[in-house]
Amino acid sequence: MIREAPSFPNVSRIYLKLYPVAFFVSELKTAWMTKSKPTRGVIKFSKIANMKKLTWLAAVLITGSALTFTACDKDDAMESRVGYAELPQAGKTMIESHFGASTVASVTRKNNADTDGSLYEVRLNNGIEIDLDKDGNWTDIDGNHQKLPDAIIPTPILSYVVKQYPAPLFIEGIDKEPYGYQIDLSNDLDLKFNADGSFIGLD
Numbered sequence: 001m002i003r004e005a006p007s008f009p010n011v012s013r014i015y016l017k018l019y020p021v022a023f024f025v026s027e028l029k030t031a032w033m034t035k036s037k038p039t040r041g042v043i044k045f046s047k048i049a050n051m052k053k054l055t056w057l058a059a060v061l062i063t064g065s066a067l068t069f070t071a072c073d074k075d076d077a078m079e080s081r082v083g084y085a086e087l088p089q090a091g092k093t094m095i096e097s098h099f100g101a102s103t104v105a106s107v108t109r110k111n112n113a114d115t116d117g118s119l120y121e122v123r124l125n126n127g128i129e130i131d132l133d134k135d136g137n138w139t140d141i142d143g144n145h146q147k148l149p150d151a152i153i154p155t156p157i158l159s160y161v162v163k164q165y166p167a168p169l170f171i172e173g174i175d176k177e178p179y180g181y182q183i184d185l186s187n188d189l190d191l192k193f194n195a196d197g198s199f200i201g202l203d
Contacts, residue, residue, distance in 0.1 A: 078110060078111050078112070079108050079109065079110045079111065079121075080108070080109055080111075081106060081107065081108055081109075082107050082108070082109045082120075083107065084104050084107050086107070086109070087107060087120060087122070087132065087136060088120075088132065088134070088135055088136030089136060090135055090136030090137060091120065091122070091130075091132040091136030091137070091138070092136070093136075094136070094138060095122065095124075095130065097151075098149045098151060098152055099124055099128065099130075099149070102124040102125055102126050102128065103124065103125045104122060104123070104124060104125070105123045105124060105125045106122075106123045107120060107121070107122050107123075108120065108121040108122075108123075113133065113134065114131075114139075116131075116139050116140065116175075116176065116177075117133040117134070117139050118131040118132070118133060118139045118140060119132065119133055119134045120132040120133075120136075126146065127144040127146065128141070128142065128143050128144060128146060128148075129141070129142040129144065130142075138152075138176075139175070139176050140173075140174075140175045140176065141173060141174050141175075142172075142173045142184075143171075143172040143173055144172070145172055145186070146172060147170040147171065147172060147186075148170075148171050148172060148173070148174065152174065153171055153174060153183075154181065154193075154197045155197070156193075156196065156197025156198065157181060157183060157193050157197045158171075160193075160197075160199050161183065161185070161191070165185055165187075165189075168186075169185055169186050169187055170185070170186050171183055171184070171185060171186075172184050172185065172186050177192070179192065179194060179195075179200070180192070180193045180194040180195040180196075180197075180200070181193045181195075181197075182203055189202065190202065190203035191203070
């Protein structure tokens with residue numbers, strides 16, 4: 001039986017693609033060795049190659065910009081403004097009890113809770129910011145350089161701060177952390193307490 005020789009249908013196409021490159025390299029090598037100017041073919045090939053390179057670079061930049069804008073849009077879509085009435089009742093009760101004299105400027109709800117459980121961000125008209133979890137319990141209160149109400153601070157923590165850092169210093173922020181609480185003082189000092197309110201160190 002006579003077997004047909006295997007065919008290589010792609011060889012010719014590969015050769016046609018590689019031939020211009022090989023020709024360009026050969027011509028460029030000749031010009032360099034003879035110190036002569038490159039031929040028109042080499043110059044034309046170089047221009048085409050440069051244009052392709054610029055086109056590729058432009059495509060990459062455009063794609064990168066599109067991805068950046070898409071990421072920004074996704075970030076913007078991660079939260080939305082809601083009405084005060086949509087807050088869990090526990091959160092509204094806490095705000096009205098401790099910040100009754102201040103009105104709520106805005107309420108933002110995140111699509112997904114933060115690692116600390118924060119789902120709502122409440123901003124008061126005096127600049128104080130309060131983060132609440134899905135049940136309305138506060139997770140972070142930032143006074144923005146204003147004194148927080150004493151009633152919000154756990155009693156052991158308040159007693160320690162008043163004794164160790166008396167007035168005119170005051171507590172301007174409190175965060176719930178995995179280890180307990182972090183207290184922000186008005187002198188930019190951060191104190192760490194465990195869940196029972198015992199001091200465990202500086203942050």
